[in-house]
Amino acid sequence: MSSALVHNHPSGPGRSGQEFAHDIRPGMANPVMDCQAVFRALLLTMSRPGTIATLGRRLAPPAPLTPAAAAVFLTLADMDTPVWLGDAATPELCTYLRFHCGCPIVREPGRAAFALVADGRRLPELDGFAAGHQEYPERSATLVLQVTGFDTASGVRLTGPGVNGETVLGVDGLSPGFWPAFMDNHSRFPLGYDAILCSEDEIAALPRSVRVEV
Amino acid sequence: MSLLDDALLDDALLDDAMMPGAAAFLAEKPAATVDRAATDAGARISTASQNAAQTTAQAAPERDAQYNYAYLDEQTKRMIRRAVLKAVAVPGYQVPFAGREMPMPYGWGTGGIQLSASILGPDDVFKVIDQGADDTTNAVSIRKFFVRTTGVRTTESTAEASVIQTRHRIPETPLTEDQIMVYQVPIPEPLRWMEPRESETRTMHALEEYGVMHVRLYEDIARHGRIATNFMYPVLVNGRYVMSPSPIPKFDNPKLDRSPALHLFGAGREKRIYAVPPYTEVRSLDFEDHPFEVEKWDECCGLCGATDSYLDEVILDDAGGRMFVCSDTDHCAARRAAGHVGPMAARRDLKELADRTAAE
Numbered sequence: 001m002s003s004a005l006v007h008n009h010p011s012g013p014g015r016s017g018q019e020f021a022h023d024i025r026p027g028m029a030n031p032v033m034d035c036q037a038v039f040r041a042l043l044l045t046m047s048r049p050g051t052i053a054t055l056g057r058r059l060a061p062p063a064p065l066t067p068a069a070a071a072v073f074l075t076l077a078d079m080d081t082p083v084w085l086g087d088a089a090t091p092e093l094c095t096y097l098r099f100h101c102g103c104p105i106v107r108e109p110g111r112a113a114f115a116l117v118a119d120g121r122r123l124p125e126l127d128g129f130a131a132g133h134q135e136y137p138e139r140s141a142t143l144v145l146q147v148t149g150f151d152t153a154s155g156v157r158l159t160g161p162g163v164n165g166e167t168v169l170g171v172d173g174l175s176p177g178f179w180p181a182f183m184d185n186h187s188r189f190p191l192g193y194d195a196i197l198c199s200e201d202e203i204a205a206l207p208r209s210v211r212v213e214v
Numbered sequence: 215m216s217l218l219d220d221a222l223l224d225d226a227l228l229d230d231a232m233m234p235g236a237a238a239f240l241a242e243k244p245a246a247t248v249d250r251a252a253t254d255a256g257a258r259i260s261t262a263s264q265n266a267a268q269t270t271a272q273a274a275p276e277r278d279a280q281y282n283y284a285y286l287d288e289q290t291k292r293m294i295r296r297a298v299l300k301a302v303a304v305p306g307y308q309v310p311f312a313g314r315e316m317p318m319p320y321g322w323g324t325g326g327i328q329l330s331a332s333i334l335g336p337d338d339v340f341k342v343i344d345q346g347a348d349d350t351t352n353a354v355s356i357r358k359f360f361v362r363t364t365g366v367r368t369t370e371s372t373a374e375a376s377v378i379q380t381r382h383r384i385p386e387t388p389l390t391e392d393q394i395m396v397y398q399v400p401i402p403e404p405l406r407w408m409e410p411r412e413s414e415t416r417t418m419h420a421l422e423e424y425g426v427m428h429v430r431l432y433e434d435i436a437r438h439g440r441i442a443t444n445f446m447y448p449v450l451v452n453g454r455y456v457m458s459p460s461p462i463p464k465f466d467n468p469k470l471d472r473s474p475a476l477h478l479f480g481a482g483r484e485k486r487i488y489a490v491p492p493y494t495e496v497r498s499l500d501f502e503d504h505p506f507e508v509e510k511w512d513e514c515c516g517l518c519g520a521t522d523s524y525l526d527e528v529i530l531d532d533a534g535g536r537m538f539v540c541s542d543t544d545h546c547a548a549r550r551a552a553g554h555v556g557p558m559a560a561r562r563d564l565k566e567l568a569d570r571t572a573a574e
Contacts, residue, residue, distance in 0.1 A: 161452050190454060
C-alpha cells in the first residue's frame, strides 16, 4: 500500500513527498505555544473591543493572507470548521490552509464557520454568513477581515460588554459600508456574526454584542 | 518487477524520506516535546521547533514533557477556544462544547480545568481556590496538575495571579483588567430546578421567558418572608440572559457586576462554557419591594477582625464553642500580615488554624 502513497501524489509522478512539502509555506514554528499566544491575543481583543493586540509576523502565508490573519486561521480552524475564502481561494492558499488546518474550503458563505474577507475595502454580501439560531446563537460565522491598520485616537465609538464606558477604534482600509452593516448585525443580538480585524501584524475584534456609533 | 521487489523498494524510499525527521527525533531524546508535525514537515522546521522547546524548558523546569502542554491535545484546545470566543461574544449564554474525559471525576472541576488548560501559557501566574482557600485538597490537586503539565508559576496571592481557577468564591481582593477568573460549575442551567427538559430551557432562553425564575424567588418570599436563595443566586447578564453564577454565595454576586476582569465558566459534566466579559452589567434578580441583599454577619473574622469579608463558621468543640473566620485565606493572611488582629487570634488552641492560613 505504501506505493500508492508515493506514486499517486497530487503533484504527479516523479516528485517525492518532500519536494511537495516544500511548496507549502511553513506553519507555526512551535504550534503548541504559538497557538496559545495567538489565542490569548484573540481572547483579549474579543473580550475588550477596541483593544489592539500585536501578533507579529510569525508566519509568511501565501497572498493575499496577511501574517496576522494566517495566525488566526492556524489557531482556530480545523476539520470541524468550514472556511470560506471568496475570491481569495487561490489553489496555493487553499492548499496552505488545508495542509496546516485540515479545514474544508466551502463555496457557500452560509456554511462557513470562518470567512476570509481578503480586502476590507471590497466587502462581500455580509448577510450571507450564518448568524446562528435563537436556540444556538453560537452557530454563527466569524469573519476574518483584512484591513491595513488601526488607530486608537479617532474612529467609531464602541460601547457595551467589554468596554469600560466607551472607547474609540479607527480602522484603515475598511469600507465605510461595514459600520452600518455591523450595526444591523448588532441589532439582531443574540444572533449575528463576530468579526476579527487583521492588519499585517495586529488584530482587533468586534463581537456581535458591541454597539457601534459612527 | 515482482511484488516483493516493489515492496522492498518502497520501504527503502520511505526510510530515506523518514531519515531527517526520525534522526532528529532520536537525537533529541530528552526533549520529548519535539512536535510530530514539525518532524513531518522537514528538517529546517524541526530545528526551529527544538530550539523553541529548549527555551520553554528553561523557563519551566518542572513541566512533565511526557504530556502535551496543559494535558489536552491541540484539537481539543482549539474546540474549547472557539467555544470560549463565542461565549464571550454572547455574554451569559451557555455554549455547548465537546467536554473531554479528564483524569479526575466529574465534580472535581473538570470544566474549569479544561478551560484553564486551553488558556494557560508560560507568561501566566496561576492561583486555585476552593471555598476561598488555597490549601484544600481540590485546590492543591488542580494546582499540582497544572504545574506538572505546564510548569506554570503559581501563587496564593490574588493580586499576583493572572488566571484564578475557583470553586465557590470570588476573592475579596478586587480583581483587575489583567486577570481571568475560571469557575468550576456543577449545574450551569439556572432554570433546571424548575424545568428538567433541556429542549424546554433552551427555548425559554431563546424567548427570554424568565417568569418562572421570578416565581421561584417569589415562593421563597411566600414561605420564608425573604428571598432565601443564598448561593447560585440567578443573575441577568447584559440585560439578556439569565445565568447561574455557579455556586458562589450571593455575597459575591455584586463583584461580578461591571468587573474589570474576564469571567469564564466551565461545566465539565454538563459540557457548557459561558462567560461574563469585563465591564458587563450583571444584575441579581429581585423585586422592587424585596431588593437583592447580601449576607451580613454580627461577628467579625476571629483571626483578622475583618467585617467586610465572607465568613465561614467553624465549630470548635462540642459545648457550643464556635468562631467565624474569613473564607478567603489569602485575604485573611494579608490582613494579619498588615497588623490586623481579630478577637480570637491570641488563643493558643487556635494556633494551628491561624498558622495554616498564614502559611504563605
